[in-house]
Amino acid sequence: MSSYIHEFESKVKPKDYYDKVYEELSKVNSRLNAFNVIIKPEQDGVPLSIKDNICVKGVESTASSKILRGYIPPFNATVVDRIFKTKRFSFLGKTNMDEFGFGSFGINCSKPARNPLDEDRVAGGSSSGAAIATALLKYHVAIAESTGGSISSPAAFCGVIGFTPTYSVISRYGLIDYANSLDKIGVMARSADDIRIMLDITKGKDPRDPTSTNTKITDLHHKKLVVIDELLDKVDDKIMSQFNMFIDKLKGLGYTVENISLKEIELSIPAYYLIAMAEASTNLAKFTGFKYGFKAEDFSKPYNDFFTEAREEFGTEAKRRIILGTFIRSASVRDKYYSKSLIIRGELIDRLSKILKDAFIISPTMPILPPKISEADSMSPVQNYAADILTIPANLCGLPHISFPYSYSGSLPLSAQIVGSQFNDYGVISFASEWEKNFKYKFKYNIGEI
Amino acid sequence: MKIGLEIHVALPTKSKLFCNCSTEPIEEPNVNICPICMGFPGSKPSLNEEAIVIAKSIAKTLNCKIRDKISFVRKVYFYPDLPKSFQITQLQESIGFDGALEIDNEKTIAIRRVQIEEDPAKIIRGENYSLLDFNRSGIPLVEIVTEPDIQSEDELKSFIFTLKALLYYLGIDIDREIKSDLNISLGKERVEIKNITGTKNLIEAARYEIDRQTRLINKGMEPVKETRSYDEKERVTKTSREKESDEEYGYIYEPDLPEYNIENYSIKGTIDPIKKARELSDKYSYSSKTILEAIAFDRHALDLIEKNQDKYHFDSLMQAVTEIKRFKLNEIDDTSLRILIEEIEGGFQIDEDTIKSIVKHEKVRHDELESSRIDDEIRKFIDENPEVLKRYVKNKKLADYVAGEIIKRYKSKPKEVLKRTIEILNSMINQN
Numbered sequence: 001m002s003s004y005i006h007e008f009e010s011k012v013k014p015k016d017y018y019d020k021v022y023e024e025l026s027k028v029n030s031r032l033n034a035f036n037v038i039i040k041p042e043q044d045g046v047p048l049s050i051k052d053n054i055c056v057k058g059v060e061s062t063a064s065s066k067i068l069r070g071y072i073p074p075f076n077a078t079v080v081d082r083i084f085k086t087k088r089f090s091f092l093g094k095t096n097m098d099e100f101g102f103g104s105f106g107i108n109c110s111k112p113a114r115n116p117l118d119e120d121r122v123a124g125g126s127s128s129g130a131a132i133a134t135a136l137l138k139y140h141v142a143i144a145e146s147t148g149g150s151i152s153s154p155a156a157f158c159g160v161i162g163f164t165p166t167y168s169v170i171s172r173y174g175l176i177d178y179a180n181s182l183d184k185i186g187v188m189a190r191s192a193d194d195i196r197i198m199l200d201i202t203k204g205k206d207p208r209d210p211t212s213t214n215t216k217i218t219d220l221h222h223k224k225l226v227v228i229d230e231l232l233d234k235v236d237d238k239i240m241s242q243f244n245m246f247i248d249k250l251k252g253l254g255y256t257v258e259n260i261s262l263k264e265i266e267l268s269i270p271a272y273y274l275i276a277m278a279e280a281s282t283n284l285a286k287f288t289g290f291k292y293g294f295k296a297e298d299f300s301k302p303y304n305d306f307f308t309e310a311r312e313e314f315g316t317e318a319k320r321r322i323i324l325g326t327f328i329r330s331a332s333v334r335d336k337y338y339s340k341s342l343i344i345r346g347e348l349i350d351r352l353s354k355i356l357k358d359a360f361i362i363s364p365t366m367p368i369l370p371p372k373i374s375e376a377d378s379m380s381p382v383q384n385y386a387a388d389i390l391t392i393p394a395n396l397c398g399l400p401h402i403s404f405p406y407s408y409s410g411s412l413p414l415s416a417q418i419v420g421s422q423f424n425d426y427g428v429i430s431f432a433s434e435w436e437k438n439f440k441y442k443f444k445y446n447i448g449e450i
Numbered sequence: 451m452k453i454g455l456e457i458h459v460a461l462p463t464k465s466k467l468f469c470n471c472s473t474e475p476i477e478e479p480n481v482n483i484c485p486i487c488m489g490f491p492g493s494k495p496s497l498n499e500e501a502i503v504i505a506k507s508i509a510k511t512l513n514c515k516i517r518d519k520i521s522f523v524r525k526v527y528f529y530p531d532l533p534k535s536f537q538i539t540q541l542q543e544s545i546g547f548d549g550a551l552e553i554d555n556e557k558t559i560a561i562r563r564v565q566i567e568e569d570p571a572k573i574i575r576g577e578n579y580s581l582l583d584f585n586r587s588g589i590p591l592v593e594i595v596t597e598p599d600i601q602s603e604d605e606l607k608s609f610i611f612t613l614k615a616l617l618y619y620l621g622i623d624i625d626r627e628i629k630s631d632l633n634i635s636l637g638k639e640r641v642e643i644k645n646i647t648g649t650k651n652l653i654e655a656a657r658y659e660i661d662r663q664t665r666l667i668n669k670g671m672e673p674v675k676e677t678r679s680y681d682e683k684e685r686v687t688k689t690s691r692e693k694e695s696d697e698e699y700g701y702i703y704e705p706d707l708p709e710y711n712i713e714n715y716s717i718k719g720t721i722d723p724i725k726k727a728r729e730l731s732d733k734y735s736y737s738s739k740t741i742l743e744a745i746a747f748d749r750h751a752l753d754l755i756e757k758n759q760d761k762y763h764f765d766s767l768m769q770a771v772t773e774i775k776r777f778k779l780n781e782i783d784d785t786s787l788r789i790l791i792e793e794i795e796g797g798f799q800i801d802e803d804t805i806k807s808i809v810k811h812e813k814v815r816h817d818e819l820e821s822s823r824i825d826d827e828i829r830k831f832i833d834e835n836p837e838v839l840k841r842y843v844k845n846k847k848l849a850d851y852v853a854g855e856i857i858k859r860y861k862s863k864p865k866e867v868l869k870r871t872i873e874i875l876n877s878m879i880n881q882n
Contacts, residue, residue, distance in 0.1 A: 055492035063491075073492055075485055172706075176491040180705035210496050211708055278702050282524050285535030286489050293491075299579075303530055329526070329700035338702060 002436060003193040008046050008139040009088070011450050018090065021047065021448045025092075025136065028447070031119065033096050033111040034132035036064060041090030047140040047448065048089040049133045052097055054143060054185065055174040056080050063176045064109040065099045067313040068293035077174020078206045079143055079185050086201055095129025095142065097150075100284070101178040102126065102317040104153050104387050105376045109315065112373060115157060117411045117444055121370040124154030127188070131158035134188045138446040141198055142188040147178045148272050149391025151186045152403040152417055156365035159405045159413030159441065161432060162188045163195045165425050167398030168213040170199075171206030179279035180211075182272070182395060190441065192402070192432035199425060219426035221434075224359035225250065225257045230265050234389045235367040242414050243364050246406045250362075253438065258359070262351060264344075265393055271344040272396045273385055274328055274337045281325025284318065287311065320381065349397045356399070356421035360431060363390050365403040365417040390417060400425040404432045405441055413442075452640075453606055453656065454598035456631040457613070458591045460569065461504045462621050467568045467590035468495030468538065475626075479574075479583035487588035489533030494706045501566060501590040502545070502710070504620065507718040508592055509546025509564040511616050518713040520545050520566075522704040530580065531570040533587055538704050539567035545712070551596075551616075552724070553608040560597035567591050598633060606656050610649050612724060615746040619721045624747070632656060636663040639675035643687050646680045655680040659687050726752060734764035744771050751775065754782070762791050769794045777805045785811050797864035799857075824867060827856055828874050842875050849875055 053063035055073035062068040106113035106128025113128035130142035131154030155162025289296035289310020469486035549561030731738035
């Protein structure tokens with residue numbers, strides 16, 4: 001059996017099961033900062049964590065931002081409603097993240113996340129807590145979210161499976177927006193089969209999210225894998241040698257691998273960041289310090305001064321993206337940056353869709369091993385953004401992708417990412433399922449083992 | 451003189467533009483609200499398609515070209531009444547464009563575009579505090595933007611009247627707030643008067659501004675490019691404190707709403723009261739203006755005229771409509787109408803008592819004098835007012851006056867009284 005969900009459901013749990021899980025988790029969490037809120041489950045289901053930018057009714061949801069401290073949504077996100085309705089899961093808490101999703105390492109927040117496999121290293125981001133929780137708990141699924149690689153990156157660094165669906169497959173209602181045309185709610189788990197179960201529960205048209213769709217999801221098993229050379233150019237040599245061995249292994253399993261050149265793929269980073277920052281700066285405009293979350297106190301000030309004071313609460317990266325995003329949207333440069341980026345996105349969707357007609361695109365998930373927290377802290381914004389080169393194309397184009405470990409370098413996992421054509425979400429999950437038949441994932445922690 | 455308008459009208463939908471909150475006007479603040487129209491983090495807009503149907507109908511009525519596909523944008527600015535700090539509105543892909551509205555037989559005002567957008571909340575200003583009422587936040591609006599084709603105050607009035615009449619027949623409550631921005635330039639530079647509430651203020655603001663700019667020009671000065679506001683109490687326009695600069699709203703596409711294909715959306719069947727008035731005027735040789743005044747904001751009157759035009763003389767029918775409006779008879783059945791028209795055609799004055807009888811289908815009672823007594827009363831009146839006879843020799847119309855006095859005293863049949871008066875007056879002249 002390769003589904004931890006099914007395994008858990010078939011087992012008899014000790015009476016104090018959740019108390020123990022809660023205790024152990026709380027203890028580890030004080031070091032690793034996986035959760036912003038831990039809740040002792042009231043229900044007898046599979047432990048479930050939810051990224052802090054997804055609204056759960058009555059539970060503080062801050063997207064790890066100080067400006068949202070105290071925001072208690074009066075509604076559930078649609079994914080949350082759909083999962084709770086099954087009564088198969090026990091809500092364990094809200095997971096830590098880079099503030100509003102702005103980051104690739106999980107350190108742009110008040111409590112930087114630590115990698116459970118090497119606590120001096122980053123856990124990846126922005127869904128840092130979701131990946132750590134998955135790496136810690138034997139029986140657990142994480143609801144996470146990706147805009148430019150926020151599921152793949154931490155899943156890769158923490159050695160778990162991270163799945164990002166086709167844009168529009170899972171409703172975004174209840175998601176605290178980063179960049180609406182790029183945001184996708186997805187899943188992390190310890191097996192591909194668990195991811196398939198969660199996709200089936202959460203997918204489908206939602207009247208509360210007009211961009212959601214009911215398009216039929218396919219399960220196409222391609223034997224052809226495409227490697228885009230320009231992407232591999234950016235990958236660390238150490239990782240490349242391991243990745244090449246993985247490719248050979250896949251050839252042995254009957255896959256054919258084709259190397260292609262796609263120069264334009266390099267435009268995906270600027271296009272992605274321009275669109276993402278433009279949208280983010282409008283989404284963050286609503287935080288003015290008097291309706292929810294952080295509340296400014298001095299109402300005697302003129303409105304501009306009043307909300308400016310409140311907006312001091314944003315972290316550095318959030319401020320950077322507001323300033324850049326506002327600039328990108330300004331009339332004098334909008335066509336040059338924003339409009340052009342939209343054209344590039346459309347162009348890349350066309351190119352990648354052609355490649356993906358009869359193939360998957362394969363690459364390492366991250367070009368580097370998880371850096372030490374101190375190293376990541378001293379990286380420039382541009383170096384930071386460059387770390388997303390492998391995850392951004394699929395995210396920019398709204399294509400389904402999955403990240404899973406294929407090898408280990410000491411205690412650290414090496415992960416690969418498979419990208420499928422639009423709506424071939426089951427296809428990429430099936431690829432990982434097939435891989436799991438030949439490869440055993442290693443987990444350092446197994447909290448909640450029965 | 452060039453005048454252009456941006457007019458905001460609330461659409462008569464049951465729920466708000468992007469959520470299910472009621473649009474019913476309500477006294478108590480912050481009742482018709484939800485996470486969506488409050489802009490709570492995590493909430494998302496869902497388009498109310500009823501608003502599209504109405505907006506499309508307005509665009510059609512204003513002879514606009516209609517887009518098959520529409521999309522929305524975010525217009526970003528910081529103001530306390532704007533919950534998301536951006537307004538969801540339309541820009542290039544507005545629902546209607548290149549329209550025209552004929553305000554009289556000669557003049558046409560070009561319509562640049564018709565777009566859908568959400569209303570912000572309402573700010574209630576106190577002496578040293580401000581309160582926010584989000585009941586209005588998210589109410590669907592259409593913005594109608596004209597070209598600067600209006601060239602006089604009369605044309606402005608005529609445009610507003612025509613527009614209001616058309617909107618009335620689309621079921622839009624024209625008494626509900628209409629907010630406008632008025633662009634007006636008599637000189638080279640454009641002056642914009644922002645956020646004028648109601649059409650009465652709009653016309654007054656225009657009148658004031660025309661006068662102000664005329665005086666400046668007469669003194670050899672040039673009105674400067676600026677934004678002004680209209681002070682309702684002092685009835686003047688004033689320079690706004692806000693700086694005149696090209697506004698920077700940082701527009702981007704609204705990424706939470708897809709492009710909508712509205713090709714198959716229906717258009718509400720509507721009536722053009724101006725065309726109707728013209729048709730009736732041509733058919734019955736009756737003043738088009740009078741007909742339009744009667745039906746412009748009165749669907750009931752139009753229905754009554756259309757239904758009964760073949761049954762009665764058109765003049766009598768129009769008089770009946772006037773009386774019905776005067777006595778605010780909202781419903782009138784066929785029998786009552788028939789009695790009313792008989793009274794009108796009999797030349798009787800219509801008063802409260804008459805109306806009461808008509809509504810009850812009772813025959814209207816007239817204190818009729820016998821023919822012989824009519825003669826007596828006429829003679830008596832002439833005896834008491836001997837100058838009447840002298841003046842009648844010069845002016846035969848004086849008979850109307852005498853008859854009128856008799857009718858006033860005794861509710862007699864007017865035609866008969868007049869006939870007898872003339873006969874008596876003539877015989878008296880002949881005798882002398």
